[in-house]
Amino acid sequence: MTSSPHYIPQSDPPLPPWETLPTMYDLPSDNPEEPGLPDDFHFLQPLLLYLTFQPINWNSELVYSAADLNLYYDLQHPLWYKRPDWFGVVGVEKLYKGQDLRLSYVTWQEPANPFVVVELLSPGTEDEDLGTRRESAADKPPSKWEVYERILRIPYYVVFSRYTNELRAFQLVGGHYEPMNLTDGYLLMPEIDLSLGLWQGSFRDIERLWLRWFTLTGELILAPTEEAAAATERAMIAEQEAAQAKRKVEQLAERLRQLGVNPDELDELL
Secondary structure, eight states, X not given: XXXXXXXXXXXXXXXXXXXXXXXXXXXXXXXXTBOSOOOHHHHHHHHHHHHHOOOTTSOGGGEEEESSOOEEOOSSSTTOEXXXXXXXXXXXXXXXXXXXXXXXXXXXXXXXXXXXXXXXXXXXXXXXXXXXXXXXXXXXXXXXXXXXXXXXXXXXXXEEETTTTEEEEEEEETTEEEEXXXXXXXXXXXXXXXXXXXXXXXXXXXXXXXXXXXXXXXXXXXXXXXXXXXXXXXXXXXXXXXHHHHHHHHHHHHHHHHXXXXXXXXXHHO
């Protein structure tokens, strides 16, 4: 005699995975060796800075910028590097020695150090980015703040938090960083005829507050796609204005005809 299978009744169905499994907030995309978070914002924000970094008083062929690229800074420790979220250089060709895309930025092989660095604050990197963590041991790499201020002497250092929308900047004065004040909402950098500021708008179809480049007078430096859109808009406006002018001419001609004047004969009468 065989016994029938024994089933355990299940009164409650299992919850769907989106209610039980970890979310993106529980599983951040961090690397134990790199505490910064390479999230969407860390891709899009540096891209906007890259596209709009166009110093007006410099030949565009001698302007270089990069995002998330290893920056080597110490001849005594050639393997030590920092990886800024974005940095810009003037007086340097876009290609290394005019020939090849860079694998990294090696300062002792380049004609100039970065002119401006931007770091996007993350919970794991804030202490180092703001200089509150400093290494004292000789065999330990210095913090980003120390490298930018003391070793590379980068003129402008900017930090921005997407969590608080707080923008802070520091200018190298007398060998150390001093906080910068905003001028009408912008960080002025007269050496390159540019300013840096916050802009509420849509970039890559994402509406939020972005950090981007402006002229010294606060005019937007347009990215290529924005320039194309602006050119299209100008062409549409010109076409509309031409159509309106044509309609006005036609209306005037019709009015003249109603008054018994042939508009085609006006030139002869004049």
